[in-house]
Amino acid sequence: MAIRICPSILNADHSQLHNEIHRVATADLLHLDVMDNIFVPNKTFTLEECAEIIADSDIPVDSHLMIADPDTSAIKYAQAGSASVTFHFEASQNPRATILQLKASGVRVGVAIKPKTTFERVADLLEHIDMLLIMTVEPGFGGQSFMADQLPKISEARRALLELGGSVPWLQVDGGISLETIALASQAGADTFVAGSAIYKAKSPAEMIAALRVAATI
Numbered sequence: 112m113a114i115r116i117c118p119s120i121l122n123a124d125h126s127q128l129h130n131e132i133h134r135v136a137t138a139d140l141l142h143l144d145v146m147d148n149i150f151v152p153n154k155t156f157t158l159e160e161c162a163e164i165i166a167d168s169d170i171p172v173d174s175h176l177m178i179a180d181p182d183t184s185a186i187k188y189a190q191a192g193s194a195s196v197t198f199h200f201e202a203s204q205n206p207r208a209t210i211l212q213l214k215a216s217g218v219r220v221g222v223a224i225k226p227k228t229t230f231e232r233v234a235d236l237l238e239h240i241d242m243l244l245i246m247t248v249e250p251g252f253g254g255q256s257f258m259a260d261q262l263p264k265i266s267e268a269r270r271a272l273l274e275l276g277g278s279v280p281w282l283q284v285d286g287g288i289s290l291e292t293i294a295l296a297s298q299a300g301a302d303t304f305v306a307g308s309a310i311y312k313a314k315s316p317a318e319m320i321a322a323l324r325v326a327a328t329i
């Protein structure tokens with residue numbers, strides 16, 4: 112199974128974002144956390160800042176929207192140049208319409224679920240999306256502990272994806288991913304891993320990216 116590592120710049124040094132973005136150029140996707148202080152109690156980048164980060168990044172940008180109204184706003188992050196746009200199921204009134212709108216713009220489309228949202232709620236969306244994001248922390252902040260109680264949900268999603276066959280969406284995890292927890296998530300069936308503090312707190316982000324890849328493959 113292909114493994115993808117996605118460094119989150121949430122906890123990078125925002126005073127020198129340009130350098131921080133380029134320190135992780137060996138990763139597969141740059142994970143961009145967008146928070147509006149409504150859906151989650153934290154605020155990050157404006158749409159303009161996102162567009163600058165996207166333009167600056169050498170690797171494709173994976174935008175994770177933790178915003179209250181993705182049905183109206185998600186498309187703006189596609190238009191800003193994201194390679195992939197993931198919105199939260201809990202925040203959407205009409206996930207199917209938002210998926211279709213994003214697809215039509217040419218981006219990969221992801222749907223995210225918070226720890227308390229069951230896999231069952233999104234099972235019928237699987238065949239329409241490119242990625243399912245299972246949060247392994249409550250969204251809002253970097254540096255939290257991995258919630259091992261989400262592992263059965265990851266396994267459940269992997270089983271459902273295998274049954275679907277054909278073009279299988281990626282299964283991403285986000286929150287508390289480290290050299291230890293990435294192995295657990297991988298064994299449960301995840302193939303796409305967001306890591307914020309593990310990568311940016313490391314002396315060498317590039318070495319940590321390589322080590323995470325190995326740990327996810329074992």
Ligand code: DX5
Pocket residue numbers: 119120121122142144175248249250251252253254255285286287288305306307308309
């Ligand atoms: C949390 C964000 C994550 C966060 C992960 O709500 O969605 O992407 O940056 O950070 P770590 O890897 O430190 O848990």
Ligand code: ZN
Pocket residue numbers: 119142143144175285305
């Ligand atoms: Zn994220």
